[in-house]
Each structure stands twice: as C-alpha cells, then as structure tokens.
Amino acid sequence: MERExxxxxISIGNDKKMVLLVLDGLGGLPRDGRTELESARxxxxxxxxxxxxxxxxxxxxPGVTPGSGPAHLSLFGYDPLKYEIGRGILEAxxxxxxxxxxxxxxxxxxxxxxxxxxxxxxxxxxxxEKNRELVAFLGKRIRKIEDVEIRLxxxxxxxxxxxxxxxxxxxxxxxxxxxxxxxxxxxxxxxDEAAAxxxxxxxxxxxxxxxxxxxxxxxxxxxxxxxxxxxxIPSMGDLFKLKAAAIAVYPMYKGLAQLVGMDVLATGxxxxxxxxxxxxxxxxxxxxxxxxxKTDSWGEDGDFARxxxxxxxxxxxxxxILELTPDVLAVTGDHSxxxxxxxxxxxxxxxxxxxxFLRRMPADARMVDAFACGKPDGTxxxxxxxxxxxxxxxxxxxxxxxxxxxxxxxxxDVLPLMMANALKFKKFGA
Amino acid sequence: MERExxxxxISIGNDKKMVLLVLDGLGGLPRDGRTELESARxxxxxxxxxxxxxxxxxxxxPGVTPGSGPAHLSLFGYDPLKYEIGRGILEAxxxxxxxxxxxxxxxxxxxxxxxxxxxxxxxxxxxxEKNRELVAFLGKRIRKIEDVEIRLxxxxxxxxxxxxxxxxxxxxxxxxxxxxxxxxxxxxxxxDEAAAxxxxxxxxxxxxxxxxxxxxxxxxxxxxxxxxxxxxIPSMGDLFKLKAAAIAVYPMYKGLAQLVGMDVLATGxxxxxxxxxxxxxxxxxxxxxxxxxKTDSWGEDGDFARxxxxxxxxxxxxxxILELTPDVLAVTGDHSxxxxxxxxxxxxxxxxxxxxFLRRMPADARMVDAFACGKPDGTxxxxxxxxxxxxxxxxxxxxxxxxxxxxxxxxxDVLPLMMANALKFKKFGA
Numbered sequence: 001m002e003r004e005x006x007x008x009x010i011s012i013g014n015d016k017k018m019v020l021l022v023l024d025g026l027g028g029l030p031r032d033g034r035t036e037l038e039s040a041r042x043x044x045x046x047x048x049x050x051x052x053x054x055x056x057x058x059x060x061x062p063g064v065t066p067g068s069g070p071a072h073l074s075l076f077g078y079d080p081l082k083y084e085i086g087r088g089i090l091e092a093x094x095x096x097x098x099x100x101x102x103x104x105x106x107x108x109x110x111x112x113x114x115x116x117x118x119x120x121x122x123x124x125x126x127x128x129e130k131n132r133e134l135v136a137f138l139g140k141r142i143r144k145i146e147d148v149e150i151r152l153x154x155x156x157x158x159x160x161x162x163x164x165x166x167x168x169x170x171x172x173x174x175x176x177x178x179x180x181x182x183x184x185x186x187x188x189x190x191x192d193e194a195a196a197x198x199x200x201x202x203x204x205x206x207x208x209x210x211x212x213x214x215x216x217x218x219x220x221x222x223x224x225x226x227x228x229x230x231x232x233i234p235s236m237g238d239l240f241k242l243k244a245a246a247i248a249v250y251p252m253y254k255g256l257a258q259l260v261g262m263d264v265l266a267t268g269x270x271x272x273x274x275x276x277x278x279x280x281x282x283x284x285x286x287x288x289x290x291x292x293x294k295t296d297s298w299g300e301d302g303d304f305a306r307x308x309x310x311x312x313x314x315x316x317x318x319x320x321i322l323e324l325t326p327d328v329l330a331v332t333g334d335h336s337x338x339x340x341x342x343x344x345x346x347x348x349x350x351x352x353x354x355x356x357f358l359r360r361m362p363a364d365a366r367m368v369d370a371f372a373c374g375k376p377d378g379t380x381x382x383x384x385x386x387x388x389x390x391x392x393x394x395x396x397x398x399x400x401x402x403x404x405x406x407x408x409x410x411x412x413d414v415l416p417l418m419m420a421n422a423l424k425f426k427k428f429g430a
Numbered sequence: 431m432e433r434e435x436x437x438x439x440i441s442i443g444n445d446k447k448m449v450l451l452v453l454d455g456l457g458g459l460p461r462d463g464r465t466e467l468e469s470a471r472x473x474x475x476x477x478x479x480x481x482x483x484x485x486x487x488x489x490x491x492p493g494v495t496p497g498s499g500p501a502h503l504s505l506f507g508y509d510p511l512k513y514e515i516g517r518g519i520l521e522a523x524x525x526x527x528x529x530x531x532x533x534x535x536x537x538x539x540x541x542x543x544x545x546x547x548x549x550x551x552x553x554x555x556x557x558x559e560k561n562r563e564l565v566a567f568l569g570k571r572i573r574k575i576e577d578v579e580i581r582l583x584x585x586x587x588x589x590x591x592x593x594x595x596x597x598x599x600x601x602x603x604x605x606x607x608x609x610x611x612x613x614x615x616x617x618x619x620x621x622d623e624a625a626a627x628x629x630x631x632x633x634x635x636x637x638x639x640x641x642x643x644x645x646x647x648x649x650x651x652x653x654x655x656x657x658x659x660x661x662x663i664p665s666m667g668d669l670f671k672l673k674a675a676a677i678a679v680y681p682m683y684k685g686l687a688q689l690v691g692m693d694v695l696a697t698g699x700x701x702x703x704x705x706x707x708x709x710x711x712x713x714x715x716x717x718x719x720x721x722x723x724k725t726d727s728w729g730e731d732g733d734f735a736r737x738x739x740x741x742x743x744x745x746x747x748x749x750x751i752l753e754l755t756p757d758v759l760a761v762t763g764d765h766s767x768x769x770x771x772x773x774x775x776x777x778x779x780x781x782x783x784x785x786x787f788l789r790r791m792p793a794d795a796r797m798v799d800a801f802a803c804g805k806p807d808g809t810x811x812x813x814x815x816x817x818x819x820x821x822x823x824x825x826x827x828x829x830x831x832x833x834x835x836x837x838x839x840x841x842x843d844v845l846p847l848m849m850a851n852a853l854k855f856k857k858f859g860a
Contacts, residue, residue, distance in 0.1 A: 029789060030789065031789060054838065060436075061843065061846065062839055062843035062847050062850075062856060063846030063848075063849055063851075066859055069859045069860055070858060070859040071859075081432075081433075085859065085860055091860075100700060252804070338787075343857075344857055345787070345850075346847075346850040347787075347789060399835070402789070403833060407838075408837035419790040
C-alpha cells in the first residue's frame with residue numbers, strides 16, 4: 001500500500017484543531033557555541049517545550065538542502081520527491097499569479113532580435129516600468145491563441161511570466177531559448193507527442209508577440225524557459241480530510257498552500273497580524289498553517305542577530321496562540337537557514353509537538369539538555385517572570401531536539417504525527 | 431524522483447577533499463561494561479570527537495547483519511538492497527580476480543563422475559596443490575569457447591572460480607549442480623531467453639572440462655553454482671561527480687571500490703603504509719576511502735584485546751591524516767563485529783563526521799556521555815599526555831554516538847552527508 005493510500009484510508013474527520021507554526025529557515029548553526037534559536041530568549045517556547053515532544057526533522061533526506069517548494073510539501077505531509085513543482089509554476093506562485101490544474105506557466109525574457117538574430121537576451125534590461133507598459137499592451141492584444149487563454153505578468157526589468165490555461169496542455173516542451181546571442185529565435189519542441197498542441201500554441205504566441213512588438217526595439221521578441229504544469233497534487237482535504245487554512249504573507253507560501261488545497265486567508269504582514277487572523281478564523285477550519293518568513297530572510301542575509309530577534313518576536317506572540325488551546329500544536333522550520341551560511345542548508349529542523357498524548361522527557365533529562373545547549377533557563381536572572389522557579393528546565397533548541405523523545409524524523413512525518421495526536425487517524429488493520 | 435536521480439541532479443564538482451576512514455567491523459559489544467572502542471585508549475579520536483558530529487548508522491536495516499559487500503556499498507552511498515553483488519563476483523573480487531562489466535563469474539567444485547552419476551561433489555577434497563595443477567592444465571587447454579574468454583582460478587581444496595568474459599553474457603542461469611550424489615550431471619538452464627547463449631557456453635565448458643579431465647579421477651568433472659554478472663552500478667563519478675580513490679589492502683575491498691569506479695591505489699599492508707599512500711596521492715583525488723581490515727579480523731576471531739590494539743594503532747596514525755586538513759572527514763565501520771559474537775552483527779556503527787558546518791554537542795552534554803560510556807577521559811591518570819585538562823570530555827564510542835547530534839542514520843546517508851558538508855550538493859528545488 002502506498003503511503004497516500006494509507007492516509008486516505010485511515011484519516012477521519014473530527015472537530016479537533018491543529019496548528020502548524022512554521023518559522024522559515026528556523027534551524028541554524030552555532031556562533032560562539034550557540035545557534036540562533038539557542039541564542040534567542042524564548043521563555044514561552046521553552047515553557048511549551050517542557051510539556052512537548054521534541055525532535056529533529058529532515059526535509060528531504062540527510063544531506064539534501066531543499067528549496068522552499070519541496071520543504072513545504074514535506075511539512076504538509078507529501079513526499080517531496082514524488083511531486084516536483086516546476087520552476088515556471090513556482091515563479092507564478094511566487095508573484096501571486098492565479099494558476100490552476102489546467103495551466104502551464106513559463107518564465108519569459110523580453111529580448112532583442114536584429115536581422116533575424118538574437119542580439120540581446122535581456123532587451124538591454126529595459127526598466128520595469130517599460131516592462132509593465134509592454135505587458136499591459138500585450139494583454140489587450142493577445143488574449144487567446146486557439147482556445148487557450150493567454151495571460152502575461154510583469155517581473156523585474158526584462159522578466160515576465162506567461163500563463164496558458166486550457167484543456168490538455170502539457171509541459172513536456174524544450175525551452176524556446178537559443179541560450180546565446182547571435183543565433184536565430186528558437187521555437188519550443190514537444191518532447192512527447194501529447195505536448196505537440198501546446199508547442200504549437202507556444203510558438204504561435206512567440207510569433208504573435210513578435211508582430212505586436214515589431215516597433216518596440218529593443219524589446220521586440222521573447223525567450224521562454226522552464227515550462228511547468230500545475231502539479232496534480234491531492235488536496236489535504238482528500239488525503240487527510242482536513243479543512244485547512246494558510247496564514248502567510250509571501251506569495252510563494254500562499255501559492256504552495258493553495259497547491260494542496262488550503263484556503264489562503266487575508267492577513268496583515270506582522271506576526272501580530274497573522275496571529276490576529278488565526279484568532280479571527282479559528283472556528284472555521286481544523287488545520288492552520290501559519291508561516292513566519294523573516295527568520296529565513298535574515299538567515300539568508302547572514303544577519304544572526306536579526307534572525308534571533310524574529311524568533312524572539314514570535315515567542316512574544318506565542319501565548320496568544322496558546323490561549324486558543326489547539327488540540328495539537330507543532331512548531332518547526334521548513335529547512336535550516338544558518339546565518340553563518342547565508343543560505344538554506346541540509347541541517348535537520350527543530351520540531352516541537354504538543355498534544356495531550358505525549359511521552360514527555362522527564363525534567364532530569366531535560367535539565368541535562370538545558371545545560372547542554374547553554375540556553376538561559378527560566379530559573380535564572382534572565383527569566384521573563386512567567387517561568388516559575390520550579391519549572392522544568394526545558395529548552396526549545398537544536399541540542400535538546402537532537403536528543404528529544406520524538407527522535408530524528410522525516411519532515412513528511414510531522415503532519416501524520418499531528419493527525420494521530422488529534423485522533424484523526426483510525427487504526428490500520430484489525 | 432529516485433534517490434540516485436536526485437543525487438545526479440544536485441551533485442556538483444568542487445575542489446573540497448573528503449576522507450572516509452573505515453575500520454572494518456568497528457562496532458562492538460561490552461565486556462566488563464565497555465565495548466572494544468570504549469576500552470581502547472584513543473586520545474586523538476576523542477579530541478576529534480569533541481569537534482565533530484557523532485551518530486550511529488545502520489548498514490542495511492535495523493536488525494540486519496550485512497556481509498562486506500552490501501555494507502560497503504551502503505557506505506559508498508548506494509542502496510544495498512538495490513544492487514546485489516552475486517556470490518560469484520564477490521568471490522572473484524575476494525581473490526583479486528580481474529572482472530569487468532562483460533564478465534559472468536561462478537563458483538565451481540571439482541567433483542567425481544562414476545558410471546554417469548556424481549559420486550562425490552567435492553572430488554574427495556583434493557589437496558589445494560592438486561587443484562592448482564589442474565587449473566594450470568585447464569588454463570592452457572580451454573582458453574575460449576566460441577568468442578567467450580574462459581579463465582579459471584584455484585581456491586582451497588576442490589574449489590575454483592570460473593570467469594567468462596564476452597559480449598552480452600547473462601547470469602540468469604540455473605545452477606549446474608544436481609545438489610546430491612547419485613544423480614547425473616546437471617547442465618545450466620537459461621531462466622531468461624537472453625541467457626540462452628551463456629547457458630550454451632557454460633554447458634560446452636562443462637563438456638570440455640570432462641574431456642580434458644577424463645583421466646584425472648576423482649577430479650573428473652565440475653559443478654557450478656551462483657552465476658553472477660558484474661553488477662551495473664553507476665560510478666561515484668557519475669552519481670556524485672567525485673574523483674575517488676581507495677586505499678585498501680584486501681582484495682575484496684579493492685574489488686568493491688573498483689565496482690563503484692574508484693581508482694585502487696597501490697599501498698603497503700600496515701596502517702602506516704596506508705596513511706603514507708593517502709598523503710602521496712592527496713592532490714590527485716577529491717574522495718578517499720581508507721580501509722582498515724584488522725579490527726574485523728580480530729573481532730571474527732573473538733580476540734577482544736587485539737581488536738582494541740588495532741583501534742589504538744589507528745588512533746596513533748590519525749594525526750597524520752588530520753594534518754592533511756581534509757574539508758570533510760568521516761570515521762566509521764562498515765558493520766559491527768563484536769569480539770563477543772565472533773562474527774558480523776546487526777548493531778549500528780559509530781559514525782564521526784567532521785566539517786566546518788556542524789552542530790556540535792556542547793561540552794557539558796558530552797561530559798554526560800563520557801560518564802555514560804565510562805571511557806577514561808583526558809583528565810584522568812590514563813591520559814596520553816596530549817589531552818589537556820581543559821579539553822572537552824568528548825569520546826568516540828558507541829554510547830556517545832547513540833546520543834550524538836547526528837542521530838541514528840542509515841549508512842547510505844553517510845556519503846550524502848559528507849557531500850553536503852563539502853558543499854558538493856546544490857539546493858533541491860526552488
């Protein structure tokens with residue numbers, strides 16, 4: 001039996017509430033002996049850790065650094081090696097374009113054609129303003145090719161995204177890009193017979209665009225790269241019988257959530273706003289994905305201190321989420337973004353799982369881990385005042401998670417563990 | 431996407447150096463409370479452990495005791511259940527026979543045929559000397575059958591290995607062995623149409639051998655078991671873009687390394703010689719596999735003390751390897767060979783991983799583990815003098831590894847983790 005077949009079989013709906021809190025790029029590497037999470041003062045996370053199961057999770061496989069797409073699919077319970085999200089679709093999701101299962105998306109460049117040869121693959125990096133103007137113009141002139149709907153979206157400078165929506169479109173096409181200057185236009189070729197019609201549409205589009213932009217030198221033609229179909233992923237409703245909602249600020253994460261059938265809730269940009277949105281819609285769904293972006297952004301920038309600050313800001317708002325008393329709560333990252341590496345990394349993510357059905361680490365063992373990560377505990381002068389002297393010295397940090405009762409798991413097991421703890425999985429087999 | 435497809439996609443070449451140090455059969459079981467590794471005085475390994483990630487690795491799956499073939503494939507990053515190395519090929523590799531992708535190897539017995547029936551399946555266990563004589567004789571008489579090259583290699587007593595090399599040979603053959611006395615000769619049968627020609631060659635060989643040995647009673651015929659083709663394994667160059675070299679003394683390990691495309695470097699027999707070979711060729715490769723055999727040999731003999739001595743000898747030479755400052759270093763075993771069990775076992779192997787991108791276990795946590803495994807640390811009277819009193823009390827031992835930040839992993843994840851730490855993997859997905 002396939003993993004998904006199993007989940008479909010054992011998932012049952014009930015009214016328990018699950019909240020998945022994702023701090024993007026949460027995991028880190030130590031500077032002066034402490035990671036970002038270990039450096040942050042997180043009295044609320046630490047209190048929560050004392051009554052939670054801790055562990056580490058690999059997004060894809062040990063050693064493999066994920067992009068945001070596969071890392072999130074994994075957290076949503078999907079095998080990230082089973083569903084590949086093509087570049088064009090991610091790009092479209094990333095700028096908030098409406099794509100669906102009938103869409104093929106592709107990244108485009110405006111380019112310059114002179115005497116039948118490509119002389120500039122970026123049309124002299126035309127200003128973004130000019131790009132918008134051209135896209136608006138083309139939007140009026142090219143609405144359909146045969147029965148396929150054509151939409152264009154401006155990116156920065158010479159970049160745009162083309163979305164084709166229609167029946168039986170196929171993304172098995174070679175790039176329509178000669179990949180060098182001094183060569184003639186290159187048309188898309190079908191790499192599978194089923195893609196022949198899509199190739200024809202694409203090439204008709206390229207010709208139409210050339211006609212429309214004939215007087216617009218240097219932006220008088222286009223190159224198209226990375227054709228991608230909207231992947232056919234079963235929804236979380238289908239797989240897990242969940243009514244799921246996403247509270248995310250950045251388009252790519254909203255898009256990824258939409259991809260697996262979540263409702264994307266309108267929200268403000270701050271963590272405070274996102275928590276308010278969670279409260280407001282708390283009655284309407286049984287699964288919430290709340291995505292905090294800035295931990296990753298500062299990690300990517302190599303700004304250790306500001307990544308620490310975002311973790312502390314998140315910790316500040318955590319009690320408001322806890323007041324909702326979700327039946328199951330998980331706090332984790334999608335991947336690590338150590339400030340010291342200025343980018344995503346392969347290091348497994350801290351995971352915290354809270355429910356009424358836990359094997360908790362006894363205080364003595366946690367005490368050891370508290371010493372281990374060197375994180376200030378609630379019993380010292382740095383206490384936030386909420387932590388009583390007798391509180392177990394638990395810490396939410398990589399070191400404690402490396403030794404937590406949850407062990408080292410695959411990120412795609414986080415959601416099934418949440419399901420189990422929400423009693424949303426029935427017994428498998430008799 | 432398959433695991434190998436993933437690796438092929440994300441592997442990138444760079445000039446970082448990786449060294450994999452394999453102490454064969456390293457893992458052990460405690461005698462008087464300490465395993466072989468815990469009993470050994472290993473000041474250099476322990477110092478290294480203080481700045482490394484520790485963990486345990488399963489060669490095949492929990493509970494499964496591996497032979498050397500699958501255990502090494504796993505360490506080289508291959509799924510040991512995907513590639514089975516047939517007995518005949520392992521036997522050939524084990525005695526240092528040159529086999530390649532066009533070869534089929536099979537184990538043979540000299541046997542006795544009387545009145546058309548097999549009367550002794552081992553030809554009265556003829557002396558090895560006699561075996562060599564027969565093989566030399568046959569070597570001159572049977573060099574080719576059709577266009578297939580025939581080579582015979584003596585084993586002990588009645589045993590030999592037959593290697594056939596030619597185009598389109600196939601190992602899907604039934605054994606040419608009646609498996610009991612009192613039965614007539616049994617010829618090989620093709621279990622797939624594609625193997626029909628190979629079956630014919632094999633059976634012609636059996637007939638020719640019978641003719642040539644007509645006067646050599648009791649060794650006047652042969653039985654053949656375990657036809658095996660040289661497995662089609664992608665090379666480490668193909669899969670991981672590595673230029674890889676092996677420094678091993680025993681033929682089987684050289685053969686296994688060759689199987690995955692490593693260059694096998696000529697080396698002396700001692701650990702000292704092997705380290706000298708590593709130094710000599712250090713500029714020429716970006717991955718080195720250095721194999722220490724004797725830990726396993728003494729484990730197999732049940733000689734706890736001598737296994738301890740080999741570990742200590744290795745520890746003595748370790749600093750010379752560290753002076754090369756490889757970007758990524760791993761120390762592990764291929765499987766456990768507890769002296770108390772006098773054989774391979776299923777117990778997971780200690781793994782130590784050193785690179786610049788580690789989550790290290792802070793000293794206090796290691797101290798706990800040092801107490802836990804009871805290994806003498808650098809601060810007590812048993813110190814070698816190199817370890818200062820202030821050194822973190824880290825230990826490279828099964829107990830510390832069981833709680834290490836690396837967790838419990840599969841042995842086939844060791845190489846991907848080394849690749850990640852050498853920045854030889856790019857991000858998967860956007």
